[in-house]
Amino acid sequence: MTYDAPQELNRRVTRGRPASALLPMAVLAALVAGCASPTHRAPVEDRGGRGTAPVAAADAAVKPPPGQENLGKPGYYAVKPGDTLIRIGLENGQNWRDIARWNNLENPDRIEVGQVVRVVPPAAETSAVVVRPVLPPGRTEARPVGAPASGASTAASSATPSTSAPSAVATPAPSSPPLAARDGDDDLNWTWPASGHVAAGFDELRSKGLAITGKAGDPVFAAADGRVVYAGSGLRGYGNLIIVKHNATFLSAYAHNQTLLVKEDQVVRRGQKIAEMGSSDADRVQLHFEIRRQGKPVDPAKLLPSR
Template sequence: MFLFKLVARRDCWVLMLAGVAVSCGQVVLPDSEVATIPSISRPEPAKTAIDSAYYVVQPGDTLYSIGFRSGHGYQVLAAWNGIKPPYKILVGQRLKMFDPGPEKPTIVKPSNDPGSLVRAPVEKRNSSQKKSIVSNDKKKLLKLHWQWPITGIILKNFSQSGRKGIDISGRLGQSVKATEAGKVVYSGTGLIGYGNLLIVKHNETYMSAYANNSLLLVEEGEYVEKGQKIAEVGKLASGQAALHFEIRKNGNPVNPLEYLPKN
């Protein structure tokens, strides 16, 4: 038989049932019946902060989006990490977010003299070659003739945006057009604060960005023409229908009003 015993303690009753105490709505088991919850050792998540010395590539990242977000630009990150065109990166890849400095010269051992060491020859460009490269770059830049992505009033200028583009008022669903011809290098929602974002690469120096869209109409890798509809206007964080627009030069934001035609 079970032994039942009621014991009054202040404002609650204790029921002793075969060695099990029920007190104030709680069940207390004998030490022999208490289950020990095993501790689970979980690995620490990899560092993904964009301002860390290293960045671990996440799903959906591209070198262009990482360069855009960090402000370094894809060309600089490619140089720092030895990444060559078409700038492919892999999930989990660890990228240097700093200049590692010049590489040590390659040492070559001639087969006829194993004991001697010589430096690998370094290709040098003469002044005429340098001038031709500079002039070619200038020609490429001169080919860009920017147009406004949408027609609207400037809600926030370059200074007011913290030197990161401008906000242009619009209508929800209004057509967003490419300001110049180029290749879409990012199309998605992976950059916090930019919503539905498109980044178009126009040449090795300039890119344009179109943020907070309600709809994206082009995909990564697609080539777009100047004036082509690429998205539709969405809302800013304030709830107002508008487009956030940026122009990046070598990865750094520049004032779009210095490039867009004067109305």
């Protein structure tokens, strides 16, 4: 069956018809036009019936930060906003590299708020820096406690930095031997780190150390024998910073330097020049000097000799 175009059909049907008969004819023309037009299906909406995968985000549980099972335990620390591993090490009196190793952190820069990290050595390991006697200029001794002393023992004043974390607790890196804490750790032979005037003293609330004035390039000295555990500018507010670990109890920090003359893991001795004074991350040339006992700032003026 074929159909004429709707307009032509309507013209033929209505020709000569009275107006009263036009309505039925118009209805018939509309029906014919409907038959002649293509068929269109109504869109089907998928309501997510049987076989539709559920939304993963609705069912997935929020994963807590690592280490929550140790939250609140002694020797562990919960990461706060703004923390870095360097700051955590300073605040807890530890080498940041040791903290990374104790917690198996492949990328030390990737720690998250709320993460709980170990900040004390595991039970099978004790990490400290030996307190070495003052040696003649140009010589520095670096050996584990109990190792036989020898006149032929010659260790360079700068130990080669370790490129990888120790693979086992029982076999530490030679450049950073594990040493047991000893009696008398508080009895260090301190010296002033700079010869300038003390412009600001220690204040537990506002200043964690001493501000010592000077000229750009003035020498900065190690205040006691120890090992450099940080040398860089990654701690905000400290500029070019050196942190020296002296033993299991004490750290010292030297901030705002112009030039750093030592590297991480290098053994230094009391009075050795380790930096040049500057104004990095400060409004004037100064040395900001801190002494920390087990991570807590103490007044350096009470430990340094009178002058």
